[in-house]
Amino acid sequence: MQREVPLFITFITGILLIIAFFVPPVSKLEETFLDWYSIVAGITLILGLDSLIIHHLRKIQWKKEGWVHSLALILSLNLTLLWGFWSWWKSGSPFAPSASFLLYFYTYVFIPLQATMFALLAFFIASAAFRAFRARSLEATLLLISATIVMLGRTPIGHKIHPFIPVLSDWVMNFPQLAAKRGIFLGIALGGIAFSLRVILGMERSYLR
Amino acid sequence: MNTFWIRVQQMDRRILYIVLALGVLVPILARWKMDIHPSPEVKKAYDFIEAQPEGSTFLISIDYDAASMPEVQPMLHAILRHIFRKNDRVLMIAHWPLGVPLGQLALEEEARRAGKVYGKDYAFLGFRPGLAAVIVNMGKDFRSAFSEDYKGTPLDSLPVARGIRNYDQIAAVIGLEAGSVGDAWVQYAQARYGVHVILGSTAVVAPDYYPYLQANQIVALIGGLKGAADYERLVGYVGTASTGMTTQSVVHLLLIGFILLGNLAYALGRRQS
Numbered sequence: 001m002q003r004e005v006p007l008f009i010t011f012i013t014g015i016l017l018i019i020a021f022f023v024p025p026v027s028k029l030e031e032t033f034l035d036w037y038s039i040v041a042g043i044t045l046i047l048g049l050d051s052l053i054i055h056h057l058r059k060i061q062w063k064k065e066g067w068v069h070s071l072a073l074i075l076s077l078n079l080t081l082l083w084g085f086w087s088w089w090k091s092g093s094p095f096a097p098s099a100s101f102l103l104y105f106y107t108y109v110f111i112p113l114q115a116t117m118f119a120l121l122a123f124f125i126a127s128a129a130f131r132a133f134r135a136r137s138l139e140a141t142l143l144l145i146s147a148t149i150v151m152l153g154r155t156p157i158g159h160k161i162h163p164f165i166p167v168l169s170d171w172v173m174n175f176p177q178l179a180a181k182r183g184i185f186l187g188i189a190l191g192g193i194a195f196s197l198r199v200i201l202g203m204e205r206s207y208l209r
Numbered sequence: 210m211n212t213f214w215i216r217v218q219q220m221d222r223r224i225l226y227i228v229l230a231l232g233v234l235v236p237i238l239a240r241w242k243m244d245i246h247p248s249p250e251v252k253k254a255y256d257f258i259e260a261q262p263e264g265s266t267f268l269i270s271i272d273y274d275a276a277s278m279p280e281v282q283p284m285l286h287a288i289l290r291h292i293f294r295k296n297d298r299v300l301m302i303a304h305w306p307l308g309v310p311l312g313q314l315a316l317e318e319e320a321r322r323a324g325k326v327y328g329k330d331y332a333f334l335g336f337r338p339g340l341a342a343v344i345v346n347m348g349k350d351f352r353s354a355f356s357e358d359y360k361g362t363p364l365d366s367l368p369v370a371r372g373i374r375n376y377d378q379i380a381a382v383i384g385l386e387a388g389s390v391g392d393a394w395v396q397y398a399q400a401r402y403g404v405h406v407i408l409g410s411t412a413v414v415a416p417d418y419y420p421y422l423q424a425n426q427i428v429a430l431i432g433g434l435k436g437a438a439d440y441e442r443l444v445g446y447v448g449t450a451s452t453g454m455t456t457q458s459v460v461h462l463l464l465i466g467f468i469l470l471g472n473l474a475y476a477l478g479r480r481q482s
Contacts, residue, residue, distance in 0.1 A: 031353065034346050038339035038354075045338060092360050106310050114275035122460065126229045127222045130467040134475055144472075148465050154412065154435050156243035157458035170248070178419045185420060 007202045014200030053077070080105070146172050214478035217470065225467060232463045236455040243455050247439035250422060254407045254429030255291065255443040257381065263296050265380035266373065270394070271303040271312035273387035277411045278311055281385050283437035283450035284409040285315045288383060291444045293323035297380070298369050299331040302355065304343070304390045306336045313359075328367040335359035341393050348376050348402040376404035381428065386410040386418075395421050409436065 013033070020030040056070035080102070087102045135141040152158035153169020198204035247255075258267070269288070273281045292299055301316055303309045313333055320331055334355040337343045346354040351373050357363050364370040372378055382404055384394045391408045399406045405428050408418050412433025421427045431440055434457055437450035 027349075031346065031349050034339070034342035035353065037342040038337065038346070041338040041340075041342070103310060107314075110307075111275040111278065115278060118276040122233070123226050123229060126225050126464060126467055129464050130220075130222075130225055130471040133468045133471065135472055144468065148468070151461040151465060154433065155458040155461050156245055156435075156438075156454050157462060159246050160243065166246070166248070173416065173419055174423065177416055178423060181416060182420045 003205070003208060006208055007205070011200055011202060014196070146176070214474045217474040218478050229460065229463060232459045233456050236459050237452070241455040243458060245438050245442040245451060245454060247443050248436070250430045250432070251436050251439035252429075252443065254288075254409075254431055255440065257405070257407065257428045258288070258291055258295070258297075261295075261297065261380045264298065265295075266298045266300060266369070266378060267292055268376075268379045268382045269299055269301045269312070270382065270384045270390070271301065271308040272305050272384055272390035273311070273411070274305050274307035275311065277387035279449070279453070280411045280434045280437065281387060281409060282311060282315060283434070283448050283453075284431050284440060285312065285385055286319060286448060287437060287440040287444050287446075287450070288409070289315060289319035290323070290446070291440075293319055293325055293330070294444075300334060300370060300373065300379075301331070302334045302343075303336040304340055304393075305387070309336050309359075328362070329369055332358050332364075332367050332369050334364075334370075340390065341397050344393055344397040345401065348398060348404070351375055376402045379404055381405040381407050383407045383409065386414055388414065389417075391418055391421075391427075395426050399426050407431070412436075 016026075017030060017033060020026045020033075053074065056073050058064075059067045059070040060074070083102045083105065133144060133147075135144050149165065150169050150172055152161065153166040153172075158165035158169065195204065199207070269285070271285075289299065299316065301312050303312055316331060316333055319325075320327070325331055335358070337354060339346075343354045351370075352364060355364065358367060358370075364373070376382070376398060382394055382398055384391050384406065386408055387410065391410060391414070394406050394408070398404050406421075406426070407429050408421070408427050409431035410418060410433075412435070415430060415432030415436070418427060418430050418432075422430045431437065434450050434453050437448075438454045441448040441451045
């Protein structure tokens with residue numbers, strides 16, 4: 001029964017939603033399911049928070065490697081939560097412009113931290129470009145040439161070197177790149193349909209584990 | 210000479226980092242400027258917004274966070290400045306919870322600059338979990354997804370949102386993307402309800418949206434910092450994206466130089482060894 005009931009619910013839900021999409025009189029049903037989905041999606045955030053806290057509390061409790069980082073995470077999480085509630089109570093919203101406490105931390109701590117992490121990519125890309133981007137084969141050479149064209153064409157310097165470079169860059173983006181992307185998308189879509197059918201028909205059961 | 214190219218191949222990566230850091234810093238400190246020539250796909254976005262009658266309502270979706278802020282935030286500022294200059298109205302939502310303050314900060318700043326009033330000319334509705342469900346629900350009944358703004362004020366109390374029932378009253382959805390939410394806008398809002406969609410995205414994500422652009426499923430695509438700079442140029446001001454263009458030009462040239470040098474050292478070093 002533990003397996004049959006979820007499989008039955010999945011089958012009925014899948015079939016009903018397909019019918020609701022094509023048959024307008026029952027489309028209200030889709031709306032109801034979507035409302036439920038929004039509620040469940042909201043609850044998953046709480047579940048995620050719960051798993052995160054338990055995982056890091058255990059690390060702290062058993063003093064596992066890196067437990068200090070877990071402690072920093074738990075403290076930051078609680079402080080943010082408290083400040084959020086405080087701002088909400090004082091200003092009506094955790095992110096209201098007048099809720100300076102939380103906004104201050106978002107603007108001057110969170111944004112610089114996240115931006116710094118992302119900005120470091122530039123250095124890794126530079127290192128990888130120098131060490132790994134080799135014209136070892138025809139395909140790699142074509143990739144290298146098109147990357148150079150697009151990199152130049154996507155900045156004003158490309159136009160300055162020659163007005164044709166941005167045009168060539170647009171051509172690369174609009175034809176070879178787009179053709180490859182479309183092929184990938186079609187493959188993903190067909191795979192998605194096949195996987196959905198397998199789930200609805202109960203052939204794919206990995207989500208029950 | 211024999212070992213020179215091999216030594217170049219084994220160059221300390223910190224030298225590359227220093228050169229790159231200088232490539233970022235020098236153009237900013239020296240305040241170099243470059244002419245910006247807007248690309249056709251960005252011009253389409255500007256022309257579309259420009260062509261809408263005064264008082265049109267645009268739905269802007271914040272689907273990015275601070276990591277993508279340097280690229281996408283200037284787009285948001287330029288678009289808001291354009292919309293408010295035309296006396297159009299803005300409803301803003303977010304699919305990325307950590308992007309909420311970014312959207313709100315830009316909205317408040319541009320509204321203040323244009324002398325716009327909250328509730329009358331613009332409103333911020335905040336974040337709702339559910340992505341596809343939220344997008345589909347807005348098409349069926351806007352209030353089933355957002356019944357109130359982020360402060361808890363009912364939508365019917367806000368003149369800007371009073372007449373909004375579904376996407377039929379929205380001139381265009383403008384999705385600012387750092388991930389795959391743009392796909393959802395096309396698949397659920399454009400394909401099902403026929404709403405016009407304009408996407409702005411990071412340069413990494415932009416290639417994913419070209420198929421939609423070619424198929425006319427999106428009106429226009431504003432891609433990366435260059436796209437943001439193009440939009441700033443069209444709106445007629447120099448913002449952070451335009452300033453960043455010189456840096457991006459120099460860094461791209463440096464990266465091309467690194468690739469060429471790496472390949473040259475590899476080819477010659479291999480021949481010598």
